[in-house]
Amino acid sequence: MDGQGTPKPPEADDASRLSDPRRLASLATTNLMDSPHEEVFDRAVRLATQLTGRPVGLLSLIDGQRQFFKAQIGLPDHAAEARETPLTHSFCQHVVTEDAPLIVKDAREDPLVRDNLAIDDLGVVAYLGVPVHGPDGETLGSFCVIDGSPHEWSAADLKTLEDLSAMIETDLKLRDTVAQRDLLIGEMNHRLKNIFTLIGGMIRQSAREASDPREMAEQITGRVQALNAAHSLVLPDGGTRGHEGGEVALDDLADTVLAPYPGAQKIVRGGKVMLGPKAAVAFALSLHELATNAAKYGAFSDSLGRVELDWDVAEDKLSLTWREELPHAMAVTANDAGFGSRLLQLNVEAQLRGTLHRTSPPKACMSLSRSRLRLSSTDAKIGLAPWSPLSLSCP
Template identity: 40%
Template sequence: MKDIPAIDLKGDAHMHDGQLGDAERLKALARTGVMDGPGPGAHQRAARIAARLLDVPVSLVSFVDDTRQYFSAHVGLEGDVARESGSGLSHSLCQYVVKSQEPLIVTDAPKDPRVCNNGAVRDLGVVAYLGVPIRSPDGHVLGSFCVIDRKPRDWCEDDVEHMLDMAAMIESDIRLRETLEERDIILQEMSHRVRNLFTIINSMLRMERRTHDTADALAESMGARLKSLSDAHEMIVPVVNARRSTGTTTTLDALTRKLLAPHGAENETHITISGEHVPIGAKAAVYLTLALHELATNAAKYGGLSADGGRLSISWRQTDDDIVEVSWEETGFERKTNAEPRTGFGARLLSIAIEGQLAGQIKTQAGPDRFQRKLRIPLQRLQS
């Protein structure tokens, strides 16, 4: 049998605060939606096949957050743990697979000092256990695909290989589900943009009519604004096309200025844009455009672009560890009490675009007359 790395399961509390609670891993887990309800049929089929193929009474597709494990599929469970499709971490061996990011092989759990004190051994009759990691598309270990026997068992190399192959099938299902969700998000964004178009045009009209004395001058200026708006919208191309494209397509400065042009980006008393040269690749341009367009639309509806004295400042810098930090700050406006909160679809879109696709981070600060988003995105992902 191939050498399996030893797994240190000591110091559970320390490890719980580490890998299980890792913010990026938990975000990747949340994006799958697997903790929210019954899993897809593919997971249940994998559990049934594993139980038959390895001749075991119990098989689980288990996903682990920082407080519990949830079974998207299970075979052979009984009692509360079956009705609840999961348990707390006190009764979880799958958490150790997540912590170690390696397969866990247990021949005789009551005699194994690594796991003998776990509640699953004491209360649920787990004797032999074989679990392999289930990974997200970006490599985070989300849980364990495992089989359990009620008697001691020496797992063989074929057993491990079978489990790894079936775990890869579960990972493919997760990847497909995320791809389909991305497609739905893009379609929702297109609908969202059409609805917001009237709000944006109304905002531009309010700005323009204060600076022009004749209808002809207003029409000419508005025509230029609408052309800029059209140019910006053309930058959002279908994701499938972006995935076939390679190489740098634009820069962060050019992308930002084009997207903000309909809102008066050339007027530096209203909008300021500054930052060093950052090349943007084809795929990154799609998701960054979606994110910046969403921020600009919200600013025009509720924030710094919705008021006469409002201001928007966008700046960025590259850190020594090749992270691009983008600051989006709106000031000089009064938050409307009936304004829609900047959550829901827009927040979900930002999360998928920045955190999911660009492996970035988003931090938000809001006040009665100030709104700020801080984006941190790896330079390598921006150039993809």
Template identity: 30%
Template sequence: MKFLGELDPASLSRTQRCNRRLSDPSRLQAIRDTGLMDTPQEEAFDRLARLAAQLLNVPLTIMSLVDANRQFFKADFGLPSPFRETRTLPIDASLCRYTLEGESIISSNAPADPFLKLHPSTGPWGIVALIVLPLINPDGHVLGTFCCIQPSVREWSQQDLTVMKELTASIMTEVNLRNQIRKLKAEQNMRDTFVAALTHDLRTPLTASKLSVQLLGRRHADVPGVQASVSRVTASLDRAEQMIQNLLDASRIQAGKPMALEMSDCDLHAVTAQTLDELSAVYPERFVLTAEGDFKLRADVLGLRRIVENLASNAAKYGAPGTPIEVRLDRGETQVMLQVRNQGTPIAAEELQSIFEPFHRTRSATESASKGWGLGLALVRGLAESHGGKATVTSCAEKGTCFTITLPLDASAGRRLSA
């Protein structure tokens, strides 16, 4: 970049420092990470450019990105032709490149400024008074600038500077939020890939182990104790396989995807009764089922079992020991309702807001002897919502803790409409 004269030592030092920053690989990568270079204008940024022009009463405001070769105008108010059409400026003609060390350029009279008067773009652009503020990301890299230009001498007030600084901060808030969303999406994709690979790799040896154990059981069926051992090992392998499925389902829930369901005609009363009967082997004389009427619906039977099993076993594990757990079924014209209520220490109000989130565990669950991943209630909500229903919870000392699941009579109809 050739100036129209010899710079003073301070100005020369500034240009040299900024020139070194121009091709910094980390800075250039930070610009690429924004995804803003060579993209169309966006109202989110143009709005701030218009606002700056209105508040400061200036004819030209520009938001730019500055890479190693050019200055790209992402947003503007009053940008003249041909720049409004090309939206770029060769780097040798860029004044904004001299903010890359994080220093602003502020002048009330550029033709009288010892540095600015020698820059070849000052005259052709009609730059007299200007405020140029660097756009600095959280890692300290200067991505570009936000500037306002006045074609006449103007003493900038403190209010003018404050407005520009606040609007610059707003631009960076938008840029940083977009970067965070991009990173979260990348992390989510990586997590989904990892979970899929992990579960695939785990299921293969589990299946092989289960087949081997069952084969040994058949070969040595006459040996005392073999069948009992086979049953224990098989049950443990089944539990491990269910944990893998829970992890897969939780990953789908976090990604906002509906859970996979196999719809069929079934009876919620029969499914609930059978599930509670099986749980009674572990928690004897705890469950009291109340149901009157017809509870036939179209739903995923395994999903219904998982809902009942998670809610009932949680109530048994974390409710007051020895107290009855009330399980109630009700039916309306278009939906059925399942309620599971237990007595005991109520769930804190602040925890009720996040109790259905994956990997969340309440304080009582964390302090109890029962260990878990905090996936059960997330799966309950995911299954309910995948059926087109919902899951809610209330908790207080007087009435206990009550989880309520509402499901449509024909969940497949809702899934067809949302597909």
């Protein structure tokens, strides 16, 4: 503490690590912050205290301002009831910033934590904590045991916590796998419903363009085949066929996804950017949702409408813009609760580690929607594409 009796502010590097957008996005994806008690985590904490013989055990999750106790045993009543403390009372934050175990025999004599308010307010003297990682490898928090008296921690104590932490991480991976499975099943059901609407639109559009039944049949067949090709890019196993190394070029993916729609109504342009399998699936699903929405309510629902999709790379950042235009004003009803909207949000936040902002344009707006994302071109190649705030609104 300084001379005024207040804790020292965290080091700038430590604060930056705690507030790292990727780490916070990974933490948010787990939905564990501020969630109720769960037996699987409570059991792990009980085992930790029983096996090490210490009175206090915690599964502590850290965001940029506080630590939340997903599971705890042995804390003072006020802290156990609150289930959180500010970082001024957190030893666990150091486990996160270093992504390594923290071993403290006597906190009152340890330069790293001797000014921490948890010593006086929570009775923390001896501390042993190990990192807990999310399914994507980001450090979410600490699994720890605590004593109110000095204690010499053994190698067996450390191994016990590491094993229990690994069990927690396995549970988080299983939860993520189940969530992805449910999302894919929902996407398949959603797409089966959409395909009938889409094919109906293809038939109507082909009927207006074709001069005879044979030409109409050829047009419909070509569009259905293009739709099938787009579907092959977003198989449930995340595979991308026909591309070496599991990569797909963004322009090839965009052309494939938009192939079912009239060529005169779309413009696709941009340089060569390679996407890894994970990013390719997320991009394909997102473009599919935007295109399907345009077919139902936007530019593709009117023969005079137009969609422009373009991107460029500058300062190692990729900027992509989706723009829809109609020759007249058109009211648009946003459905943020629909599966398509939820799927787009999950793709952006969970798969591409970004944030999604949506706004409805004014009814008089001719440009119905504009979507924009930014990502590192290097990350795009390996399929870890961070997506900056994306908005659906008038430019």
